[in-house]
Amino acid sequence: MNILLRNRLIFIALTLFFAFSCQEEDKRLQNLYKDLPFDMPVVAEPSIPAYTVTLSDFGAEGDGVTLCTEAFEKAFQALQKYGGGKLVVPDGIWLTGPIALQSHTELHLSDNAVIVFSSDQDLYPIIDTNFEGLDVRRCLSPIHAEGATDIAITGKGTIDGGGHPWRELKRRKVGDDTWKQLAKGGVLADDGSVWYPDEGYKKARLTAGSLNFPDPALDEAEIKTFLRPVLVSLRECENVLLEGVTFQDSPAWNLHPLWCKNVIIRDVVVRNPHYSTNGDGIDIEACENVIVVGASFDVGDDAICIKSGKDADGRRHARKCRNLIIKDCVVYHGHGGFVVGSEMSGGVENILVEGCRFLGTDVGLRFKSTRGRGGLVKDIWCKDIYMKDIVAEAVTFNLYYAGVSATEKAPETGASSAKESSVNLPPVDETTPEFRDIHFDHIVCSGAKQAIYINGLPELPVTGLDFHNSVFTARKGVEVHNAGEVVFDHVTVNGETL
Numbered sequence: 001m002n003i004l005l006r007n008r009l010i011f012i013a014l015t016l017f018f019a020f021s022c023q024e025e026d027k028r029l030q031n032l033y034k035d036l037p038f039d040m041p042v043v044a045e046p047s048i049p050a051y052t053v054t055l056s057d058f059g060a061e062g063d064g065v066t067l068c069t070e071a072f073e074k075a076f077q078a079l080q081k082y083g084g085g086k087l088v089v090p091d092g093i094w095l096t097g098p099i100a101l102q103s104h105t106e107l108h109l110s111d112n113a114v115i116v117f118s119s120d121q122d123l124y125p126i127i128d129t130n131f132e133g134l135d136v137r138r139c140l141s142p143i144h145a146e147g148a149t150d151i152a153i154t155g156k157g158t159i160d161g162g163g164h165p166w167r168e169l170k171r172r173k174v175g176d177d178t179w180k181q182l183a184k185g186g187v188l189a190d191d192g193s194v195w196y197p198d199e200g201y202k203k204a205r206l207t208a209g210s211l212n213f214p215d216p217a218l219d220e221a222e223i224k225t226f227l228r229p230v231l232v233s234l235r236e237c238e239n240v241l242l243e244g245v246t247f248q249d250s251p252a253w254n255l256h257p258l259w260c261k262n263v264i265i266r267d268v269v270v271r272n273p274h275y276s277t278n279g280d281g282i283d284i285e286a287c288e289n290v291i292v293v294g295a296s297f298d299v300g301d302d303a304i305c306i307k308s309g310k311d312a313d314g315r316r317h318a319r320k321c322r323n324l325i326i327k328d329c330v331v332y333h334g335h336g337g338f339v340v341g342s343e344m345s346g347g348v349e350n351i352l353v354e355g356c357r358f359l360g361t362d363v364g365l366r367f368k369s370t371r372g373r374g375g376l377v378k379d380i381w382c383k384d385i386y387m388k389d390i391v392a393e394a395v396t397f398n399l400y401y402a403g404v405s406a407t408e409k410a411p412e413t414g415a416s417s418a419k420e421s422s423v424n425l426p427p428v429d430e431t432t433p434e435f436r437d438i439h440f441d442h443i444v445c446s447g448a449k450q451a452i453y454i455n456g457l458p459e460l461p462v463t464g465l466d467f468h469n470s471v472f473t474a475r476k477g478v479e480v481h482n483a484g485e486v487v488f489d490h491v492t493v494n495g496e497t498l
Helices: 003-032 067-081 176-182 200-208 311-317
Strands: 052-054 063-067 087-089 092-098 105-109 113-117 126-131 133-141 145-147 149-155 159-160 194-196 232-235 240-241 246-248 255-258 262-267 269-270 282-285 288-293 296-298 302-305 321-327 338-341 348-359 364-369 376-398 434-455 463-473 476-481 487-493
Touching: 003 288, 052 067, 067 092, 067 105, 087 176, 126 232, 133 311, 149 302, 282 288, 282 321, 302 321, 302 348, 321 338, 338 348, 338 376, 364 434
Parallel strands: 052 087, 063 092, 087 105, 092 113, 105 149, 113 159, 145 232, 149 240, 159 246, 232 255, 240 262, 246 269, 255 282, 262 288, 269 296, 282 302, 288 321, 302 338, 321 348, 338 364, 348 376, 364 376, 376 434, 434 463, 434 476, 463 487
Antiparallel strands: 126 133
16 A cells, blocks of 8 residues: 555544534433423633744743743734644644643643643732622732634643642641641641631631631731632633643632633532642532533532622622533532532522532532522432432532631521521511522432432522432431422332332
């Protein structure tokens, strides 16, 4: 066989392979919409020009030592001259500062490509942004885009946020060996229970309590470490694809699409140490038309979290999170597998969670809010969910959320609707959160502290909850406070039919 014929056959074979792969992926996407219980437009993938450049052509060295920030900037500038295209990051360890994604561009990581973000805080200026539902000032995210259209991060490589130097570490969350390894430098809390990266962080934490909003009178430069960024911040972007990549070790949350439309998150791996403070997997906030499929999460806080702003800021922005399909995902460690809240002041609606596994999470399906939020959460379907070794509740609604994990003790005062008198309840107004019309079908839980816990507000109970064809094995069964009629149809707890 001559060389020309051989090359032609190879070209034909590759063309057929890629055509078949595209057809299979299209079929996979189309199947997501089959029997969808709400109307949702088909989400198209971003349109990226065929032009390609390689990072190493712009002076970058994949040695893990050379800072490649300027090379990334030059590469994206080169793509913009051609209207966009693909930036290929070859095999290697690429140390860099922040990367700004541009419209009509794709950041593609080769199989053995690792992007590692520098711990040099001077590379991350403090900017106006939004975190945990509030308009705040925090450090620029390692990967960020604002107002971009048609952007993608793809490939099989790894993006590492280098999060440890940014985060506090709680002594009770790690063993002796890990504590000795990580709690170096920095400062300790007065009682030795927490390690802080520096004095400024400690000062900010003392004024912020359990929240992440310090006294605004403090000097930003002094408390900069406390103002740690999310790893990937996509704000007001449209037509977004994250596919195949491993995202890990974020300073705060890992992935944060905010006010975005038409987002596909497919076959990604999201990892954070189990002890990482605010180490969420993905926080989909006030977005429309989102698909999360085939993703894996092993994180330090909530895994797949749905939000829409917090309190007055969230109500002022008034942007709902709606039209989401979450399918075929697995969560290992995490405070919650699938979570709504507690920041849901703009409203949440039209979500299908299907075919997911939660293996060892604190809670499986977690719905949380508190007085002051406002917002309406409705029309959510959870089906074919499989859980094992859940630390706390398999399914929980907690409208007295106090800012702590499900395994931590909430404050006694006002912590339970069961303890509240019906006298002098607050009026129902724009600050009252409402949860209704949420449906569960074929939920299987093998091992939990409690099967179902519902703790609604007496002034506006949770309504429209129904469970069908479900089996729970748990040390404790069902507990309900301040909810309308909860329907149980072919549901058993420890072999007993409800």
